[in-house]
Amino acid sequence: MSALLPLLFGLFGLLLLLLRSRKRRDGEPPLINGWIPFIGKALHFGKDAHKFLEEYKKKYGDVFTVHIAGKYMTFIMDPHLYPSIIRQGRQLDFHEFTGKVAPLTFGYKPVQSDLWEKIRRSFQLLQGDNLQPLTGSMMSNLILVFRQDHLDHGLWRSSSMYDFCSSVMFEATFLTIYGRPAAALRHSDMEALREDFNKFDNMFPLLIAQVPIWLLGQTSAIRKKLIHYFLPERLSRFSNTSEFIKTRVGLFEQESSMKDVDKGAHHFAMLWASVGNTLPATFWAMYFLVSHPEALQTVRREILDVLRDDGVEFSTDSDVKLSKEQLDKLIYLESSINESLRLSSASTNIRVVQEDFSLRLDASRAISVRKGDIIALYPQSMHLDPEIYEDPQTFQFDRFVQDGAEKTDFYKDGQKLRYYLMPFGSGSSMCPGRYFAVNEIKQFLSLLLLYFELELEEGQPRPALDPSRAGLGILLPSTDIRFRYRLRANEA
Ligand code: HEM
Structure with missing residues (x-):
């Protein structure tokens, strides 16, 4: 029994960790967590991504973050803001994402x-x-x-x-x-x-x-x-x-x-x-x-x-x-x-955030983004x-x-x-x-x-x-x- 207790505490702690959803910090866009741990809003998004994003745009405006399958994705919906993402160089990276996903999909070793x-x-x-x-x-x-x-x-x-x-x-x-x-x-x-x-x-x-x-x-x-x-x-x-x-x-x-x-x-x-x-x-x-x-x-x-x-x-x-x-x-x-x-x-269009920083969207607006998060454009x-x-x-x-x-x-x-x-x-x-x-x-x-x-x-x-x-x-x-x-x- 005494050996089981630490294990039970450990499992309980892990469950709490999984259930604890991320909190929005000052300067960050509105955050949509979803109630299912890890999965977040993935099922809803997968069913009809266009409808899903349009609904959230009406509710939260042109920029919001959604928890999808363990990732936090910040969608930029206003096409006038696209240039600030597309031209951003060092702090937003494309290949970090494909470099990981393509080898698993096609079956080759990650490339140097x-x-x-x-x-x-x-x-x-x-x-x-x-x-x-x-x-x-x-x-x-x-x-x-x-x-x-x-x-x-x-x-x-x-x-x-x-x-x-x-x-x-x-x-x-x-x-x-x-x-x-x-x-x-x-x-x-x-x-x-x-x-x-x-x-x-x-x-x-x-x-x-x-x-x-x-x-x-x-x-x-x-x-x-x-x-x-x-x-x-x-x-x-x-x-x-x-x-x-x-x-x-x-x-x-x-x-x-x-x-x-x-x-x-x-x-x-x-x-x-x-x-x-x-x-x-x-x-x-x-x-x-x-x-x-x-x-x-x-x-x-x-x-x-x-x-x-x-x-x-x-x-x-x-x-x-x-x-x-x-x-x-x-x-x-x-x-x-x-x-x-x-x-x-x-x-x-996906970019991975390379460090915590303030991402400028236009002359009057910037958002705080966290390392590892994804910035996404959805041109549809x-x-x-x-x-x-x-x-x-x-x-x-x-x-x-x-x-x-x-x-x-x-x-x-x-x-x-x-x-x-x-x-x-x-x-x-x-x-x-x-x-x-x-x-x-x-x-x-x-x-x-x-x-x-x-x-x-x-x-x-x-x-x-x-x-x-x-x-x-x-x-x-x-x-x-x-x-x-x-x-x-x-x-x-
Ligand atoms: C109508 C046809 C096609 C469409 C709509 C299309 C669309 C795309 C898109 C959306 C991407 C990813 C861009 C991103 O993630 O931002 C991509 C990447 C790519 N496409 Fe196409 N594509 C087409 C045809 C082709 C053809 C015919 C070839 C080669 C003969 C090709 C070669 C590639 C390669 C190599 C990449 C990866 C580039 C990289 O990793 O930097 N595509 N394509």
């Missing part, structure tokens, strides 16, 4: 800062002049995939739209970034890889929330299989590999202590980065155009005009190639893609703000076009916004693949609109956004959509 710097430098190979060869290669691969599966006859075919988009974009993006595997690649091999990828992707939100992988059924075995696909000796036999991946292979080769499975896991992580958001983004862009025939006609006309200006008469009998310069001229297509990103993106609230975007739930394909050029002035409270569209994050953590992503979606849609007649099947309402990955990127549709397509007859 000098290698991390080299990896970050390699992201340049997705941008600037390097975009030219990537765009050319993506165009050829898209045509290859369309030719092998869809361009063979002129009869109507029925398909599920999400499945159609992801099958084409997964294969074409894979071939562009990683190249062609040594063994003759069959479409069925790519579909098997995509199936495993989807199984992993379904568990992605739980892995990011740091649920141990051994609690997630087959996920560990599937991840092992996916990593195995990218082991160095396999990857070395791929042909037409992009400079981006070749450089990463070279970087990892120089790391003598790095194991092959860690190298494979890094390559697999890049596969997730390159298609995880692109597939749903492509779906929404296609869905909104097909469900708005007048927008589809304008965009199709624009593509034909750009080709014609360069002396190309389009015919369904031949392969069409759009260069990067031609893609840059497609402003209505770009606006349609931006509009669908606005309606489907729900990422959180801005994307759906009726003061910035009139009738925010409606798809307006030309919302981002003004006087024949890209529209960049959007206002709130009569003041022009510096940031108004943020599907790719912001500042130091902004997506390095954003130019490639928008280009490849433009290429996919151009081919689709040029070659096919497209129709939704009857009686299908607009799919809702599936909230399960709110905070992590582009949301998937909660249901797939049936549509019909057939090869166009050549116009006289």
Whole structure:
């Protein structure tokens, strides 16, 4: 009994510690603890993050702290305050968060800062002049995939739209970034890889929330299989590999202590980065155009005009190639893609506080923040703000076009916004693949609109956004959509 007493006191003390919630200090934003120890408001937030944040904004104003799964997250809701967070350098860090979460999710050892710097430098190979060869290669691969599966006859075919988009974009993006595997690649091999990828992707939100992988059924075995696909000796036999991946292979080769499975896991992580958001983004862009025939006609006309200006008469009998310069001229297509990103993106921009300090938000306001807390921006609230975007739930394909050029002035409270569209994050953590992503979606849609007649099947309402990955990127549709397509007859 006497030995039990200290144990009981110990357990009681631990319980008290867990139950004791944090108290708000002077100068700190309003604090919402939730009544469940550790979990805090995580369940409420996970159910519908946008609604949750809007409710608290009404109650507590533009800045408040919420206890979510053991972390204290301070949300900055007024987009006029975003620049003060995005430009803040030393005391707010992005990579502390990804540096911890990504290794657990994708299964590699945490990376030392000098290698991390080299990896970050390699992201340049997705941008600037390097975009030219990537765009050319993506165009050829898209045509290859369309030719092998869809361009063979002129009869109507029925398909599920999400499945159609992801099958084409997964294969074409894979071939562009990683190249062609040594063994003759069959479409069925790519579909098997995509199936495993989807199984992993379904568990992605739980892995990011740091649920141990051994609690997630087959996920560990599937991840092992996916990593195995990218082991160095396999990857070395791929042909037409992009400079981006070749450089990463070279970087990892120089790391003598790095194991092959860690190298494979890094390559697999890049596969997730390159298609995880692109597939749903492509779906929404296609869905909104097909469900708005007048927008589809304008965009199709624009593509034909750009080709014609360069002396190309389009015919369904031949392969069409759009260069990067031609893609840059497609402003209505770009606006349609931006509009669908606005309606489907729900990422959180996260910064970890490096020391207790007073964070200045604007000329008149500062808040006290504590080391280890998270400062979060949630741009979906801005994307759906009726003061910035009139009738925010409606798809307006030309919302981002003004006087024949890209529209960049959007206002709130009569003041022009510096940031108004943020599907790719912001500042130091902004997506390095954003130019490639928008280009490849433009290429996919151009081919689709040029070659096919497209129709939704009857009686299908607009799919809702599936909230399960709110905070992590582009949301998937909660249901797939049936549509019909057939090869166009050549116009006289
Ligand atoms: C529509 C498609 C895409 C969307 C919406 C998207 C969005 C994002 C977002 C929101 C982030 C995190 C930014 C942050 O936390 O602040 C990110 C990071 C990243 N993305 Fe993308 N992305 C897309 C496509 C791509 C593609 C095609 C690639 C590569 C080919 C890519 C490579 C990356 C990488 C490597 C990172 C991590 C950067 C870092 O850790 O510094 N993304 N992306």
